[in-house]
Amino acid sequence: MRHTITILVENEFGVLTRVAGLFSARGFNIESLNVAPTMDETVSRLTLVTRGSEKVIEQINKQLNKLIPVIKTEDISHERHIEREMLLVKVHASEDSRADVLRMVDIFHANVVDVSEQSYTLELTGDAEKLDDFLKMITVDSIIEMSRTGPLGMRRGDDGFVI
Amino acid sequence: MRHTITILVENEFGVLTRVAGLFSARGFNIESLNVAPTMDETVSRLTLVTRGSEKVIEQINKQLNKLIPVIKTEDISHERHIEREMLLVKVHASEDSRADVLRMVDIFHANVVDVSEQSYTLELTGDAEKLDDFLKMITVDSIIEMSRTGPLGMRRGDDGFVI
Numbered sequence: 001m002r003h004t005i006t007i008l009v010e011n012e013f014g015v016l017t018r019v020a021g022l023f024s025a026r027g028f029n030i031e032s033l034n035v036a037p038t039m040d041e042t043v044s045r046l047t048l049v050t051r052g053s054e055k056v057i058e059q060i061n062k063q064l065n066k067l068i069p070v071i072k073t074e075d076i077s078h079e080r081h082i083e084r085e086m087l088l089v090k091v092h093a094s095e096d097s098r099a100d101v102l103r104m105v106d107i108f109h110a111n112v113v114d115v116s117e118q119s120y121t122l123e124l125t126g127d128a129e130k131l132d133d134f135l136k137m138i139t140v141d142s143i144i145e146m147s148r149t150g151p152l153g154m155r156r157g158d159d160g161f162v163i
Numbered sequence: 164m165r166h167t168i169t170i171l172v173e174n175e176f177g178v179l180t181r182v183a184g185l186f187s188a189r190g191f192n193i194e195s196l197n198v199a200p201t202m203d204e205t206v207s208r209l210t211l212v213t214r215g216s217e218k219v220i221e222q223i224n225k226q227l228n229k230l231i232p233v234i235k236t237e238d239i240s241h242e243r244h245i246e247r248e249m250l251l252v253k254v255h256a257s258e259d260s261r262a263d264v265l266r267m268v269d270i271f272h273a274n275v276v277d278v279s280e281q282s283y284t285l286e287l288t289g290d291a292e293k294l295d296d297f298l299k300m301i302t303v304d305s306i307i308e309m310s311r312t313g314p315l316g317m318r319r320g321d322d323g324f325v326i
Contacts, residue, residue: 006310014187016196017180024177033179034197036248036313039303045310082277084286085199086249088315090323111288114245118321123247125274125286140202145323147169147208149312150199152251158281160253160308 002031003057003077004153006161007046010069011037019046019070022063028052032150043071043163047152071163076153083151086123087131088113090144093120097142108134119144127151165194166220166240167316169324170209173232174200182209182233185226191215195313206234206326210315234326239316246314249286250294251276253307256283260305271297282307290314 009015016035023030028050035046050057057075064073093101093115101120105112108130114121124134128151135146155161172178179198186193191213198209213220220238227236256264256278264283268275271293277284287297291314298309318324 011192013190013192014183016193017183017187020177020180020183024180027176029174029176030179030198032197032199034195034312035193036195036311038309039298039306047310082284084249084251084276086247086288086312086315088247088317090317113247114317114319116319116321121245121317123288125249125288135202143202144321145317145325146201147210147315147317148199149197149249149315152249152310152312154251154253154277154284154308154310156277156279158279158307162308 001054002049002051003075004083004151005048005050005061005073005075006153007064007073008071008163009044009046010071011042011044012069015069018067019064022060023050026056026060028060034150034152047150049150074161076155080156081153082156083127083153084125085128085131085149085151086125087134087146087148088121088123089138089146090119090121091138092118092142092144094118104137110134164217165212165214166238167246167314168211168213168224168236168238169316170227170236171234171326172207172209173234174205174207175232178232181230182227185223186213189219189223191223197313197315210313212313237324239318243319244316245319246290246316247288248291248294248312248314249288250297250309250311251284251286252301252309253282253284254301255281255305255307257281267300273297
């Protein structure tokens with residue numbers, strides 16, 4: 001099963017190595033991960049997606065909580081939550097194909113964030129499924145390069161995941 | 164100086180631990196990082212931001228290239244490139260403050276992606292500076308929680324950063 005885990009960590013030296021090491025030591029692949037500072041510059045927030053049985057993920061969560069720089073961790077997969085991810089994709093846009101590309105941009109509410117002579121760079125946000133669908137609709141041949149962030153996750157409701 | 168480094172890696176086991184370990188072993192802090200699969204499911208793309216002198220970053224890049232699962236790496240900081248990051252922020256939105264929040268959403272071209280009784284969850288994309296400005300304009304008191312992805316980076320022009 002797919003798990004989305006959010007973690008608040010102290011901005012200590014080497015904390016990412018330790019968190020990632022915990023997963024690799026147990027043979028777990030990290031499908032996607034992102035980490036960036038929060039409003040409190042001594043604290044970063046990490047969101048990672050992995051796959052595994054309920055039981056093992058629970059064990060990993062316990063181990064994560066034992067790491068000194070880890071302040072708090074939550075597997076939000078079972079909670080009412082939203083996930084949003086960003087995709088950046090550079091596509092061929094010759095005179096012939098531009099109209100097609102712009103039609104896709106329109107349908108998916110994407111944005112053109114950069115234009116070169118023969119290419120457009122598009123930005124799209126949404127859940128992972130929407131991004132996958134968008135990539136499926138663009139013919140593979142027309143993709144020059146792509147990059148995605150992995151999802152951010154947040155519980156619904158008025159409460160926050162804070163220290 | 165701030166450096167944005169893009170890396171293509173084989174989806175091998177523990178590769179994130181090794182990349183992160185290389186930075187922590189040299190006393191370098193990773194400010195932000197994201198990693199997610201590409202169109203080729205055996206390859207992931209990693210974008211990380213760090214600060215350091217030109218010389219040491221160059222050394223790290225050389226070391227990165229020596230890691231077997233690393234296919235390609237580039238410090239795009241000196242190239243013409245774009246950077247885009249996504250921010251998710253849950254803010255208080257009582258009857259009194261909703262109009263103010265929506266005004267900010269409008270000015271920054273943000274999106275309301277979730278609504279609860281007393282809060283809105285907003286999504287914003289742009290360069291790091293734009294996201295910082297947005298967070299400065301929202302009063303700290305009104306922020307319930309926030310999460311950002313760290314930037315994706317792409318060179319401008321028609322070429323792609325591919326295998």
